[in-house]
Amino acid sequence: MSYLTELLAARQGDNFALHEKYLNAQMVRVLKTIGYDRTYVRARGPYLYDDQGNEYLDLLSGFGVFALGRNHPKVIAALQDVLLRELPDLVQLDVSLLSGLLAESILETVPGELSKVFFCNSGAEAVEAAIKFSRYATRRAKIVYCEHAFHGLTMGALSLNGDKIFREGFEPLLPGCVAVPFNDLEALDRALGARDVAAFVVEPIQGKGVNLPADDYLAEAARLCRKYGTLLVADEIQTGLGRTGRFWAVEHWQVEPDMILMAKALSGGFVPVGAVAMRKPVMEALFDRMDRVVVHGSTFSKNNMAMAAGIATLQVIREERLVENAALLGQRLIGALRTLVDRYELLKEVRGKGLMIALEFGAPKSLSLKAAWSLLESAHKGLFSQMVAIPLFQHHRILSQVAGHGINVIKLLPPLVIGEREATRIVASLEAVIADCHRVPGALWDLGKRLATQALKARAG
Known part of the structure; x- marks a missing residue:
């Protein structure tokens, strides 16, 4: 067994303590606040695995680094x-x-x-x-x-x-x-x-x-x-x-x-x-x-x-014809996600090319949703997109990202090696989360209220 293998085994789980002490403590705070504080121990293709054996589909790809998936x-x-x-x-x-x-x-x-x-x-x-x-x-x-x-x-x-x-x-x-x-x-x-x-x-x-x-x-x-x-x-x-x-x-x-x-x-x-x-x-x-x-x-x-x-x-x-795969899978994903626009008023647009895809959310028309939306937007512009990304991660084990500051856009950058199984999972999981967002009151809007409260506290402090 090498020294590095021994060191990793001995210190597994110290990630957050070490970063809080020696690196960017605010990053640790953010991850813990939004429930992303996992200890990943293995990665392969489009998947990450934590120390509890859970599998996560990675649609962040290290901001686009892992086009081939991980550890090719x-x-x-x-x-x-x-x-x-x-x-x-x-x-x-x-x-x-x-x-x-x-x-x-x-x-x-x-x-x-x-x-x-x-x-x-x-x-x-x-x-x-x-x-x-x-x-x-x-x-x-x-x-x-x-x-x-x-x-x-x-x-x-x-x-x-x-x-x-x-x-x-x-x-x-x-x-x-x-x-x-x-x-x-x-x-x-x-x-x-x-x-x-x-x-x-x-x-x-x-x-x-x-x-x-x-x-x-x-x-x-x-x-x-x-x-x-x-x-x-x-x-x-x-x-x-x-x-x-x-x-x-x-x-x-x-x-x-x-x-x-x-x-x-x-x-x-x-x-x-x-x-x-x-x-x-x-x-x-x-x-x-x-x-x-x-x-x-x-x-x-x-x-x-x-x-x-x-x-x-x-x-x-x-x-592996990954360019062709990105074109075909991207066309299928964008097409399937666009069918959700007419069914869910919070989803305004799905756009992209290949496997660079955005889902943009916007103000609803129904009164109950409109009031809840306004609460989030007044606390912090773009906060609703976090209300999609967080349950997508916590309940469906899909890692995604908000596409920028102050915008309600979720960006998908899956590895170019994904197949039909992953595409089906992406669409089903996103629809489940978006559907939950249309239930007011509901668990996701309770999450939204907590996010809004934290945003207001941060602004005041």
Whole structure:
């Protein structure tokens, strides 16, 4: 038995005490308050298992990291192979074979004329790289992004975030970053018109709320970027690698960006890795002389474990036809969930592409529900969505997430390996919870009152 195995066995159950003492105590408080304080001991595919032997269907996927499910054996085998081969790693004054092979594999998937790759450690680092590359390539300073966007939490990436809760207390942020409404081509035209914008950075589908573009939005945005000499940067950190039923979400609208940002699922769920695929002139503008070869980089970015995880991940996606599975299962799930809209007045819309799905709730018309809804909204906007997510977890053992702050949207990001059994369970469980929400008074509205009381106390304190 290894030291780590012994240590984990000896300290099992100490998770929350250790985090409360040494890490983020508020996270512990949140988990305990909403009843998510479980001790997970094992994970496989789309499932988590706690120390009581309970099985949970994971529709959070580590914010989209676990597209292959958890602990995929082919990725494990690739990582074990790297370790057993005792390969040289991070020599730095060298170029590694594995990073070249992963770059080659990535570029086989991308649309258009993207022919160069820059590796980094995370999605936020990919955004930071895109800011630097686009500024240097265009010799312009401004970056345009969309309201309600999420691009990461490092200072440059944070400057492109459209949600003030993440920005408050960290200003001043990166100068020259300009927000425009998502889906507003006139606003984008005005923002780019002075020809001083380096890049328009956009999520093809916004992660916060799962907001879809209008049919012509991305194609017209690409046209405007070309017109004004602005680089189009597609942030596919969450939408990429098959999530939406296409390998890259921009393919739904036949758009060819100047850069595609990726991370999350590329890791296979094991070793953090991010990347920027870009047009050759963008790369060569930054690295234009031998004395500039190190003007941008990241120490651990091309480490062997990350590169092997990425190579194995792309192989699994191809071999197991996960893009096709996401398209088929997503179509079935969205269709089945949409049938609930006409039956339950609190459910206003079901939207998404592939296995990136949102259920949006809104104010009801019946008097009893309207009064209960108003109570929650007055305490904290968006609180009703927690009244769906919590019983979905506690009573049906399905882990999901609220899609953003102050919105009544539940987001589903299941692993791309789910099948018909999981799809049936998702629809049945959500319908059961939504049906319970329409019973006033009822157990779920008792939960709602407790949530409202806690929210009001937090506001007062």
